[in-house]
Amino acid sequence: xxxxxxxxxxxxxxxxxxxxxxxxxxxxxxxxxxxxxxxxxxxxxxxxxxxxxxxxxxxxxxxxxxxxxxxxxxxxxxxxxxxxxxxxxxxxxxxxxxxxxxxxxxxxxxxxxxxxxxxxxxxxxxxxxxxxxxxxxxxxxxxxxxxxxxxxxxxxxxxxxxxxxxxxxxxxxxxxxxxxxxxxxxxxxxxxxxxxxxxxxxxxxxxxxxxxxxxxxxxxxxxxxxxxxxxxxxxxxxxxx
Amino acid sequence: xxxxxxxxxxxxxxxxxxxxxxxxxxxxxxxxxxxxxxxxxxxxxxxxxxxxxxxxxxxxxxxxxxxxxxxxxxxxxxxxxxxxxxxxxxxxxxxxxxxxxxxxxxxxxxxxxxxxxxxxxxxxxxxxxxxxxxxxxxxxxxxxxxxxxxxxxxxxxxxxxxxxxxxxxxxxxxxxxxxxxxxxxxxxxxxxxxxxxxxxxxxxxxxxxxxxxxxxxxxxx
Ligand code: B12
Numbered sequence: 001x002x003x004x005x006x007x008x009x010x011x012x013x014x015x016x017x018x019x020x021x022x023x024x025x026x027x028x029x030x031x032x033x034x035x036x037x038x039x040x041x042x043x044x045x046x047x048x049x050x051x052x053x054x055x056x057x058x059x060x061x062x063x064x065x066x067x068x069x070x071x072x073x074x075x076x077x078x079x080x081x082x083x084x085x086x087x088x089x090x091x092x093x094x095x096x097x098x099x100x101x102x103x104x105x106x107x108x109x110x111x112x113x114x115x116x117x118x119x120x121x122x123x124x125x126x127x128x129x130x131x132x133x134x135x136x137x138x139x140x141x142x143x144x145x146x147x148x149x150x151x152x153x154x155x156x157x158x159x160x161x162x163x164x165x166x167x168x169x170x171x172x173x174x175x176x177x178x179x180x181x182x183x184x185x186x187x188x189x190x191x192x193x194x195x196x197x198x199x200x201x202x203x204x205x206x207x208x209x210x211x212x213x214x215x216x217x218x219x220x221x222x223x224x225x226x227x228x229x230x231x232x233x234x235x236x237x238x239x240x241x
Numbered sequence: 242x243x244x245x246x247x248x249x250x251x252x253x254x255x256x257x258x259x260x261x262x263x264x265x266x267x268x269x270x271x272x273x274x275x276x277x278x279x280x281x282x283x284x285x286x287x288x289x290x291x292x293x294x295x296x297x298x299x300x301x302x303x304x305x306x307x308x309x310x311x312x313x314x315x316x317x318x319x320x321x322x323x324x325x326x327x328x329x330x331x332x333x334x335x336x337x338x339x340x341x342x343x344x345x346x347x348x349x350x351x352x353x354x355x356x357x358x359x360x361x362x363x364x365x366x367x368x369x370x371x372x373x374x375x376x377x378x379x380x381x382x383x384x385x386x387x388x389x390x391x392x393x394x395x396x397x398x399x400x401x402x403x404x405x406x407x408x409x410x411x412x413x414x415x416x417x418x419x420x421x422x423x424x425x426x427x428x429x430x431x432x433x434x435x436x437x438x439x440x441x442x443x444x445x446x447x448x449x450x451x452x453x454x455x456x457x458x459x460x461x462x
Contacts, residue, residue, distance in 0.1 A: 031312035040264045041314050119360060122324065125317040131357050173405040195352030196405040225431070227309075227448070 060105030087170035097209030253298025256318025299368030303451035348380030353406035365450035
């Protein structure tokens with residue numbers, strides 16, 4: 001994990017191998033319960049994972065902002081007091097944060113291109129699995145950077161919240177423009193389209209609260225998508241508790 | 242003949258592409274959709290029996306998918322087997338000897354580049370016996386209009402993955418309805434709901450591909 005930081009900004013460059021790739025976890029995310037998935041799936045996934053490294057350029061990072069102020073459910077950041085309309089759910093969780101970190105992470109376009117090529121050649125099965133590996137990789141990479149922030153804050157006796165993303169928990173996707181205006185231009189090579197889409201596609205963004213009162217909650221409880229596979233993972237973890 | 246339809250349907254449902262394919266393991270070494278379709282033509286069966294077998298197989302796997310009894314990878318293997326059988330039908334489609342039920346023009350709406358969901362719908366709809374014209378991603382209203390012009394009588398499907406892009410469906414539908422009031426438009430994608438579909442004047446919505454086939458079947462019935 002190569003890191004470059006200034007007082008406020010941390011940027012990382014990660015290799016594919018630094019991220020844990022768990023075919024079983026991925027198979028569960030595709031919807032299967034233990035032992036139900038066709039064997040072929042595991043074989044193809046393992047092949048994809050072993051070939052994906054060279055096609056991934058993972059970059060991610062965050063800006064740490066201490067100047068924060070709430071106006072009802074709007075979070076005003078920095079000297080210019082850029083107001084993020086995070087909405088009630090996120091405001092309730094982040095209200096007691098002492099500072100925040102704005103995040104972005106991408107794995108580049110390599111896996112996307114590979115997936116498209118497979119699909120164009122008629123191999124939808126492998127193309128789809130490459131796409132799924134790509135989605136999971138960017139999420140795991142983001143998690144890795146968050147873990148880094150968490151350790152850094154723990155050393156100061158502080159905790160971090162979940163990462164909340166524009167488009168989730170009632171925070172509109174259009175707010176991506178404000179979030180990215182607070183990050184350096186072209187941060188980690190990510191750009192935004194007019195429709196608030198991040199390019200490369202396999203990118204994620206969000207905000208994390210930092211402070212002694214921060215906690216982690218499962219955000220599936222705030223979402224209406226009852227049939228989402230992530231929710232099944234959440235329901236399962238609830239049962240295990 | 243019905244034996245053949247059943248056999249082919251099984252290969253399609255289980256994703257058995259051809260004899261060499263190792264998937265699914267329990268059908269290893271047996272003829273797949275490819276061989277069955279070829280033999281059917283050699284034996285002089287009507288080409289449309291191949292289409293029937295494909296439709297039946299895709300319908301079965303699609304229903305399992307809707308009920309969470311099968312997942313995307315199995316759906317894709319089935320689509321692959323279906324394609325192997327359908328390849329033998331190409332000349333008959335071209336000559337008009339075998340007719341499909343109708344045409345679906347599908348695309349990811351302007352401003353959006355996500356295509357996995359759209360591709361799945363395209364495959365399953367094709368397996369349902371329809372011709373599919375895939376316009377790709379970031380499809381402008383003009384492109385949809387030009388495709389309707391080129392394929393009169395077709396149905397339109399639109400896909401989006403973000404709330405910021407799904408709103409573009411509304412103006413596209415308005416423009417389509419203005420020029421081609423009889424054209425049916427279906428919408429779908431992760432953030433799309435029935436309420437949203439109703440509000441923007443879409444004629445149909447489905448959370449999954451099989452539902453799209455059901456709507457299309459009703460339309461052409
Ligand atoms: C995996 C995933 C990602 C991946 C990438 C996904 C991809 N396809 O490339 C990653 C991790 C990169 C990602 C990022 C983001 N994501 Co995301 N993601 C998902 C997730 C979990 C699954 C999406 C998916 O690929 N599904 C598999 C495909 C096959 O399903 P599908 O596209 O929905 O298609 C099916 C149906 O919808 C239907 N269908 C599709 N099209 C059509 C068309 C017709 C006509 C019909 C009838 C049916 C139909 O059939 C398909 C097959 O069943 C969803 C939640 C969910 N469970 O859906 C969120 C979700 C789509 N993401 C969301 C968001 C907000 C984001 C981010 C903006 C978050 C952020 N700020 O970082 C970013 C945006 C990325 C960008 N480039 O701008 C939101 C979107 C809602 C919104 N508010 O707009 C969702 C719904 C999560 C949520 N509950 O809020 N995401």
